[in-house]
Amino acid sequence: MQPEKPLGVPDMGAVDFTMLGVALRRGWADMARAPGFAVVFAGVYVAVGWIMAYVTWVTGQTYWLIFAAVSFPLIGPFAAVGFYEVSHRLQMGLPLERNEVFGVVFHQGKRQLPSICAVIIILFLFWFFLAHMIFALFLGFSTMTNISSSYEVYLTREGLSMLGFGTLVGAGFAVLLYNITVVALPLLLDREVDFVTAMITSFQVVTGNPVPMLAWAGFIAVSTFVAMLPGFLGLFIVLPLLGHATWHLYRLICKAGADAPGPATDGVLND
Numbered sequence: 001m002q003p004e005k006p007l008g009v010p011d012m013g014a015v016d017f018t019m020l021g022v023a024l025r026r027g028w029a030d031m032a033r034a035p036g037f038a039v040v041f042a043g044v045y046v047a048v049g050w051i052m053a054y055v056t057w058v059t060g061q062t063y064w065l066i067f068a069a070v071s072f073p074l075i076g077p078f079a080a081v082g083f084y085e086v087s088h089r090l091q092m093g094l095p096l097e098r099n100e101v102f103g104v105v106f107h108q109g110k111r112q113l114p115s116i117c118a119v120i121i122i123l124f125l126f127w128f129f130l131a132h133m134i135f136a137l138f139l140g141f142s143t144m145t146n147i148s149s150s151y152e153v154y155l156t157r158e159g160l161s162m163l164g165f166g167t168l169v170g171a172g173f174a175v176l177l178y179n180i181t182v183v184a185l186p187l188l189l190d191r192e193v194d195f196v197t198a199m200i201t202s203f204q205v206v207t208g209n210p211v212p213m214l215a216w217a218g219f220i221a222v223s224t225f226v227a228m229l230p231g232f233l234g235l236f237i238v239l240p241l242l243g244h245a246t247w248h249l250y251r252l253i254c255k256a257g258a259d260a261p262g263p264a265t266d267g268v269l270n271d
Helices: 017-033 035-058 063-092 098-110 113-139 151-155 157-181 184-190 195-208 210-228 235-259
Strands: none
Touching: 017 035, 017 063, 017 210, 017 235, 035 063, 035 235, 063 098, 063 184, 063 235, 098 184, 113 157, 113 184, 113 195, 157 184, 157 195, 157 210, 184 195, 184 235, 195 210, 210 235
């Protein structure tokens, strides 16, 4: 039986760059203390990356690999709940019992996580549809016998325009997804909150602290992209680090809110 979660959204404090450094150091420490869970949870997404690349290759539609590589970070939050639970248990001094950790992860299916996951999937599919439309718009009338062997088309004016415009649109989707999930996902694990409130809270934290939170988004994007280059193998390090660190950033934001002048929401534990 899962323990009851505190009700409602805790007070959220201001975010600064010091918090980002602290969160990364604590995330690295958690990853070092629980490497087995890091391999298991990250391994799922490394496997997904291989499957995406394989399907793209065998179908001969290699242009999809470009959009898949850009879109792949959008589904990363699905791995996060496992890392959050491991960090939560380490933070509370609880044993890392495998059955209990996976039990908490599977229990999220009965809470609000599936709803926010549905939102993520809709955004992901909509971006994939737009990616296809962008390709058709810019390169639909280009002369090429086989896209798999016509890579030079991407160096044409139309190809470069497609890559530039597609990157901007993809970045817009990524920023939107980041805004509504970066705080919402750990909040849903930590508290009894509906997913709409969680997304609104996350959006308010990001827009209320745009410089450090967008810097955090940039770090996530760059590190994830670099991690995918060596056959997605870098995700074995980057995903656990980001997952654990995001949990600690969430807890630091809660702590800052609890320490701020004025009444604070009860049920928030200090780090």
